[in-house]
Amino acid sequence: MQESNNANEKLIKLRRNLIQNVTHELRTPLTAIGGNAELLLNDTEADNRIRHAQAINDAAGRMAGMINNLLVYFRLDSGKETPVIKPFKLRSIAEILETEFAPLAKNKGLGFNIDGETDDIVSGDRNRILSIGSNLLSNAIKFTKSGTVTLSTSYKNNVFTLAVEDTGTGMTEEQQSRVFAPFERLGNAVTEDGFGLGLAIVSDTVKLLNGSITVESEPGKGSRFTVSLPLPKAEETMATEKTTVKHSTLSGCFVLAIDNNGMLLDMMKEMYRQSGVKCDTCQSVDELTDRMRTKDYDLLVTDLKMPEVNGYGVLELLRTSEIGNSQTIPVVAATAAGYVEEKELTEKGFAAVLYKPYSIDELLAVTERCIKPKGTSNIDLSPLLAFGDKRRTLEKLAATTQSDMDEVRKAAEAGDMEALDSWIHHLRSSWMLIKAEQPLAVLYDTIHKGKISDNEVKAAVDAVLAQGKLIVDLARKEAERWAE
Structure with a gap:
């Protein structure tokens, strides 16, 4: 009972902090937007009008950034995010962060140091690692009045370590215990924009x-945040590398979408x-x-x-009618209501749920779960695309496979x-790499x-x-996508 009460109190506090932070922080940019919009309407001086428009644009940008952070936090908190694993050079992490933050530190009169770099190629979510480093460095520069900010990186035993150290205001032990909590604004942050969601x-x-x-910190002496991430070397995971190219198995499928x-x-x-899937859309029943x-x-x-009919009504309409394949077509419910459970929807007859906002990967993953690919044998071109010019690799694959199939046909005739x-024997190794070798195994057994x-x-x-034709078609479609 005590645990339940504590959980309820924590939830109430979280909601209170959310409401207070959101209403307070959004009021400032909204005031700037409203005030400058009024000035813009009444001011006849061209230079002043430009200044008012720029102020509106800046305030809207700050507001959009805060709302985006809010959405990112809730997506992470609800378990909606999934890592996007690709090979990358670890050196690029320090290089990109240095390019972005060294000028900011210099403008504030701070030193900016880089300690340790590595040339290893690993498999991981580089963009999210960059977002971690970006958030930590942004805070370090923001809350350091004088001295230096140091970014350290190292890689050992398949573990990547990223540390950010500053000579800023520092924190007490009590503040350190709260620093990662959502909507918490420590004393040195109350004058800054944001909801207290960065950390x-x-x-x-x-x-x-x-x-x-x-985190290690001492008031008046600065702080050090250390992140450790397991990152296997790329060559150890190339065979199971997951990229958006795996969804090329959906090429040729046809989706219908309805939304108001x-x-x-x-x-x-x-x-x-962009993913080779055709889609028709409509806004009414x-x-x-x-x-x-x-x-x-x-x-x-x-x-x-939807105002005319909700998704439940659409599903019922289809299942009780005899229009085309309405009684058997898988139906996905798209919703921005994060409180709606997928189990509840599947029990009602939906094939899956697509939570808004969604990424391309999320859309394709749900689609792939609900559609049985048509004769694709789950061909996966991604192992061929980890390095080098993707378009050139795909075009070469299409041309080579076409030539090989001509020779196979001649031999058979x-x-x-x-x-x-x-x-x-010639084709087996390359087709095994892209999971296309099954027809070769059947042919081998047949002739032996x-x-x-x-x-x-x-x-x-x-x-x-x-199978060869399918490889050629998939390679050409993917090559067209990379050319855009």
């Missing part, structure tokens, strides 16, 4: 990446287009039924809350089993099992040729 976001991002963070917000529909359609009468879609994405066997019929060989060869 909470850092802490949650570190947890997302399975790392740890510690045309802007969101346009964004979703463009996200799908009449449009929805008209489209489904003319085509069998692979998936329907419906907003859960000539009935040359020895040549076919040679081509199987003794007495075989021409029809058996032809069927096995046709399967290899079909």
Whole structure:
């Protein structure tokens, strides 16, 4: 009972801090926007009008940044974020952060030191690691009046360590115990913009990446934040590397989306287009039924809350009608209501839930879960794209595979089993890398099992040729995407 009361008190305090911080912090930029908008309307001097417009733009930018931090925090806190793992050079972390923050430190009259760099290539979420370093350095420079800020990086035993040390105001032990809590504003931060979420976001991002963070500080002498993250070397994980290219297996699928917000529909359609997925959109039930009468879609994405009919109504309409494949099409519920549980929706008959706001990866991951790819054999081109010019690699793959398939076809037409066997060995290693080798294994078993019929060989060869065509098509589509 005591634990329950403590949890309730913590939740009440969190909500109170949220309301107080959000209303207070947004009031300042809103006042600036409203005041300068009024001045802009009444001022006839061109220079003054430009100054008022710039003030509005600056205030809107600060407001957007604060709201973005709020969204990032709640996405992390609700477990919606997933790491985007790609190979990268560890040296780039220090280089990028130095380029961004050394001028800021110099403008404030502070020294900026870089200690230790490494040339290792690892697999990890570089953008989130950069956001961790960026938040820590921003705070260090902000709260240091004189002295130096130091960024240290090291890599040992597959663990990357990033530390930021300053000679700023420092913190007491009691302040250190609260520094990672959301919506907490310590004494030295009350005059700064923001909701008090920077270090909470850092802490949650570190947890997302399975790392740890510690703080050492003393009032008047500065602070040191140390982040440790497990990062395997790239070559140790290349075979299982996950990138957005894996979603190329959805190429050729056709999605239908309904939402009363045309802007969101346009964004979703463009996200799908960049990933080789076709998408039709509609903003009313009449449009929805008209489209489904003319085509069998692979998936329907419906907003859960619309003025004409909600997502539950759309699902019921489809399941009780005989329009096209309405009774069997998987339906995904899109919603901005974070309190709606996926289990609750799937029990109602939805295939999955897509929480707003969503990234391309989140959209494609949900789509991939609900659509069974059509004859793609789960081909994964990502291991070929970790390094080098991606477009050139894909174009070369398409051209080489096309040429190889021509030779396989010639060998089959000539009935040359020895040549076919040679081509199987030639293709197997590269096709295994992209998880496309199954038809080769079938062809190998067919031509080595003794007495075989021409029809058996032809069927096995046709399967290899079909797989080759699929590789060519996927490579070309991905090459077009990287060219944009």
